[in-house]
Amino acid sequence: MAHPAEAEDRTPDGTEDPWMGGRFVDPDLICLNGDGESALRGSRCDRCAAITFPTQSSCPRCAATEMSIHPLPRHGVLWTYTIQRFRPKTPYDGPADFEAYPVGYVNLGDEVLVESRLSAPPDRAPRIGEEMELIFTPYTRDADGDTVRTFAFRAVAEDGGEKP
Amino acid sequence: MSVSVVGIGMHPFGRTPGVSGRQQGIIATRAALADAGVEWKDIQFAVGGSISAGYADTVVNELGLTGTPFVNVSNGCATGASALMVAVSMIDSGQADLCVAIGFDKHDPGAFNADPESVGLGSWYGSTGLMLTTQFFGMKIQRYLHDHDLPVSLLAKVAAKAFRNGALNHNAWRRTPLSEHDIAAAPMVSDPLTKYMFCSPGEGAVALVLASAKKAATLASRPVVLRSVVQRTRRYGSFEVFSPWLAPERADSPTVEAAAACFEDAGIGPADVDVAQIQDTEAGAEIMHMGETGLCAAGEEEKLITLGHTEIHGPSPINTDGGCIANGEPIGASGLRQVYENVLQLRGDAGARQVGGGPRVAFTHVYGSPGVSACTLLVR
Numbered sequence: 001m002a003h004p005a006e007a008e009d010r011t012p013d014g015t016e017d018p019w020m021g022g023r024f025v026d027p028d029l030i031c032l033n034g035d036g037e038s039a040l041r042g043s044r045c046d047r048c049a050a051i052t053f054p055t056q057s058s059c060p061r062c063a064a065t066e067m068s069i070h071p072l073p074r075h076g077v078l079w080t081y082t083i084q085r086f087r088p089k090t091p092y093d094g095p096a097d098f099e100a101y102p103v104g105y106v107n108l109g110d111e112v113l114v115e116s117r118l119s120a121p122p123d124r125a126p127r128i129g130e131e132m133e134l135i136f137t138p139y140t141r142d143a144d145g146d147t148v149r150t151f152a153f154r155a156v157a158e159d160g161g162e163k164p
Numbered sequence: 165m166s167v168s169v170v171g172i173g174m175h176p177f178g179r180t181p182g183v184s185g186r187q188q189g190i191i192a193t194r195a196a197l198a199d200a201g202v203e204w205k206d207i208q209f210a211v212g213g214s215i216s217a218g219y220a221d222t223v224v225n226e227l228g229l230t231g232t233p234f235v236n237v238s239n240g241c242a243t244g245a246s247a248l249m250v251a252v253s254m255i256d257s258g259q260a261d262l263c264v265a266i267g268f269d270k271h272d273p274g275a276f277n278a279d280p281e282s283v284g285l286g287s288w289y290g291s292t293g294l295m296l297t298t299q300f301f302g303m304k305i306q307r308y309l310h311d312h313d314l315p316v317s318l319l320a321k322v323a324a325k326a327f328r329n330g331a332l333n334h335n336a337w338r339r340t341p342l343s344e345h346d347i348a349a350a351p352m353v354s355d356p357l358t359k360y361m362f363c364s365p366g367e368g369a370v371a372l373v374l375a376s377a378k379k380a381a382t383l384a385s386r387p388v389v390l391r392s393v394v395q396r397t398r399r400y401g402s403f404e405v406f407s408p409w410l411a412p413e414r415a416d417s418p419t420v421e422a423a424a425a426c427f428e429d430a431g432i433g434p435a436d437v438d439v440a441q442i443q444d445t446e447a448g449a450e451i452m453h454m455g456e457t458g459l460c461a462a463g464e465e466e467k468l469i470t471l472g473h474t475e476i477h478g479p480s481p482i483n484t485d486g487g488c489i490a491n492g493e494p495i496g497a498s499g500l501r502q503v504y505e506n507v508l509q510l511r512g513d514a515g516a517r518q519v520g521g522g523p524r525v526a527f528t529h530v531y532g533s534p535g536v537s538a539c540t541l542l543v544r
Contacts, residue, residue: 080307
């Protein structure tokens with residue numbers, strides 16, 4: 001599979017490209033899917049089809065050691081959430097000027113639930129069951145002043161209702 | 165299993181400036197030995213743990229260099245219960261008649277700053293702000309309230325009980341009762357949990373002297389019998405702290421398996437329990453663990469809590485010493501604190517917080533990172 005760093009800059013579905021402007025927090029977390037879009041890079045057990053994120057070299061369900069790279073679905077449904085209200089201690093390296101951020105688990109097509117920062121409208125809490133989509137978003141700057149991006153999920157509908 | 169708790173000792177929980185965690189462990193051990201009417205030189209095997217306050221086995225420098233074998237254990241929040249398991253194995257296998265289990269700790273203020281690589285995760289998990297136990301507890305109770313249609317107001321009720329019970333416990337850290345209103349209105353930490361719904365990392369120490377039935381019969385103390393102690397780790401699909409991903413199908417938490425096996429080993433059912441100490445890292449954990457341990461059916465917690473069943477004088481008292489919320493959580497000592505409280509309750513020595521009716525069966529439960537649980541049953 002082509003490494004995303006080798007692919008031309010693109011903004012599929014209008015989302016921000018993980019590689020554009022600065023760097024991505026850990027290149028091993030992302031890959032391109034079959035449609036050439038950036039996706040989270042999971043692994044899938046060749047024997048029992050269990051899916052993990054990030055990749056693992058052996059299966060946590062059946063202990064097989066044959067695992068293949070598996071790009072995860074880019075859309076899902078919020079399973080649970082909280083809001084991080086205080087600035088975490090190190091190794092958190094977000095900005096000193098802290099702003100609360102929501103965190104949740106998003107069920108990606110019943111393949112796997114991924115823990116992620118959420119990008120919710122600031123004036124309302126996330127809602128269990130709402131549709132979410134993958135984005136790549138800046139969360140801090142490194143020592144050189146470069147933007148560092150990570151993955152996040154945002155509500156598809158601003159008001160939390162069903163997408164028309 | 166025929167192991168008795170013949171001595172208990174505790175150094176008060178909270179903050180004790182100038183006294184190291186290790187020193188608190190020594191103070192607790194001396195108190196436990198005195199309670200049992202034995203001396204350190206009589207101890208044939210020792211086991212203990214601390215996460216942030218050094219190696220437990222260094223207490224021998226002050227207790228006495230008697231040559232006794234001493235094993236250090238480190239199992240997160242299950243450290244105390246794991247120490248008990250080791251001591252029980254030594255007694256059950258006939259290798260020792262008199263053992264000590266020690267737990268102590270002294271943590272820095274504030275939430276733990278966990279190291280991703282120590283649990284096999286990439287550094288991104290910590291640097292992007294996902295590696296917080298507080299987030300896990302917020303997310304788990306958020307989903308539990310949703311699944312069982314429970315009101316968020318239950319959380320403040322549970323925390324208020326913890327502070328009320330802590331006020332009756334001279335060894336507790338938080339001894340000032342707080343109203344449900346003040347708890348609910350406090351700053352939010354991890355929604356839906358406010359500052360006063362969480363326990364805090366703290367300091368403290370507990371030591372227990374354990375004896376074989378034969379040895380216990382020769383001691384003047386009032387033995388309480390440890391009928392079972394069981395520890396379990398997580399299964400595929402359970403929802404655990406520090407999980408970047410979860411399987412789509414949910415499995416029971418390790419609490420469910422540890423509790424079920426503990427009851428089965430002891431030949432005792434949850435309905436027989438007269439007093440229970442269960443992991444209340446935050447108020448939601450007490451609610452979820454009531455169901456997971458089998459003390460009630462999942463979803464039934466609202467009824468029991470609002471009817472006052474879990475109060476000291478209710479029919480199913482839970483966390484009579486104020487739990488982790490009022491005592492704080494010095495990790496190495498926390499599980500042994502629960503056993504200490506249950507021994508007091510079974511002896512009838514719990515003073516102002518003594519449960520009525522002459523309790524005969526007492527249960528403990530711990531849960532912690534990265535998905536480990538341990539339970540004990542004590543009987544009189």
